[in-house]
Amino acid sequence: MGWFRHFLDDVEAKEIPLLGRKYTWSNERSSPTLVRLDRAFCCVDWEDIFPDDVLQSSSLEAVQQNWNAPVSSSCAVERLFLKLQRLSQDLQKWGQRKIGNVKLQLGIAKEILHHLEIARDSRDLSPSEEWLRKKLKLHCLGLASLERTIARLRSRVLYLKEGDANTSFFHRQARYRKKKNFIAKLQVGDQTVADQEDKQEAVLQFYENLLGTAEEREYTIDFAEIGI
Template identity: 25%
Template sequence: MDHGCYVGDFNMIYRAEDKSNDRLDHRCMRRFRAFIDAVELEDLNLVGRRFTWSSERDQPTLERLDRVFATAGWLQAHPNHILRALSTDCSDHCPLLLMANVVPWAKKRFRFEPHWIKFPGFMEVVELAWSATLLHADPFRILDYKLRNVARALKSWSDKKIGSVRMQLALVREAITTLKNDVYGRGDANTKFFHLMACHRKRRNFIRSLHIHGNEIVSEEGMVDALYHYYDQVLGTIFVPSRRFDLGIIGLPSVDLSSLEVHFTEAEIWAVISEMPNDKSPGPDGFTGLFYKTAWPIIKVDILNAFNAFWARDTRNFNLLNDGYMILLRKKD
């Protein structure tokens, strides 16, 4: 059963949430759950429906009787699978469609790794990549170009000189667990299986489809377009104020704000960068605060140029840096 995939109407459930009422056979559920654990199978996440069978009465009982179970080997060989429930008019069971290899539409993001700064050659790679520039371009386009260039250079350097540290750590943990199992017995030792289960639980949070005005959108391109148009209408609507405040009537004291109009200084910018967390969630460019602190002697001139351009209201191509990610949180069923 190393690379097996098992599909069918099992005519039983192992979770209370797989039935629409509380009339449950707990003994049968425990036995089914114990069998699944014993043979180390994973129940593939179902997209599109919560239940697969209906009693088709006036007040029907709904259950998820049809399932697809897979072994750790199958999950490892098909990490990008999708299981969908389809509609039917000729059966009280809905058919299942399993797509084993769905190519992810989104590109993999760059993320600055904090351990890079500890390896020799890091600053040299950054300096060489940052030295490339664009002629006759505004500061924001130049900064965007250099950040992208450094990202490509660091990724290539890491692949060639360092390799996947996460993979190396996983292999070390696997070796340690194997040694422990040899000494203390098997226990919960099938680490590959449990790592794959964790990865499979992460896939459950992936949005496979959207329901908009009664229509289901399943393609990545369609969901991206639908979300963009929706939030573009919400966030892009110009607000026209219906009332105005006369602050002079309130009698607020006047304050000298001329200091807000002076140029940004290097000391001010560095003070802000120094207070940035080292490894919090990065922006769309993938660089964390640790990168800006470590590479500041190399990148500070272009950073200052961008700030001065902003002060002078020269915001050409500012949109290249002023991006953000909107995360949609999946609602619980």
């Protein structure tokens, strides 16, 4: 993992911010451990070509189907609680189907790899066995990196190489923050708005309804006339 992190720094790879989700993995316990395992990186040249790139979660369809399913309750608060509870359980199952149990997968891969290496001590492996052994070694490396990611989430620039402290570098950092804070969509009543103008109108209407509008007054005070 240390070599991998140094490699990311050497090639100046940058992480594309994830929109719509904070975490992508749960251990499915009553007090769950929530972490983000899925990450995407891009190089500086690619980011210059696509400065508005974003990364979005693919669980939107699963969430929508779960949320739209009916709930048998006449109390609005209870319906909301039951929907959130059901959604949490279904998202955990969805994550298991998409990612699976990392520890279990790693344990199975290591066990099969161990038997193949024992067999290689006494005979030559067949081409298919040798192919499987190499694939399992790569698979173990990938799963091990996922395990370490659970305990170590990195989201900072560790160091600046010589020549990096220039305008271009900090412009890229500013673009990264802008993309990270970007609001991809807003929920307005029963509708989801994603167009920029529609989002601006939704925010304006929300705060106008929240703060109200000034009413016409019959009388006003001329502060300049009274010396204020």
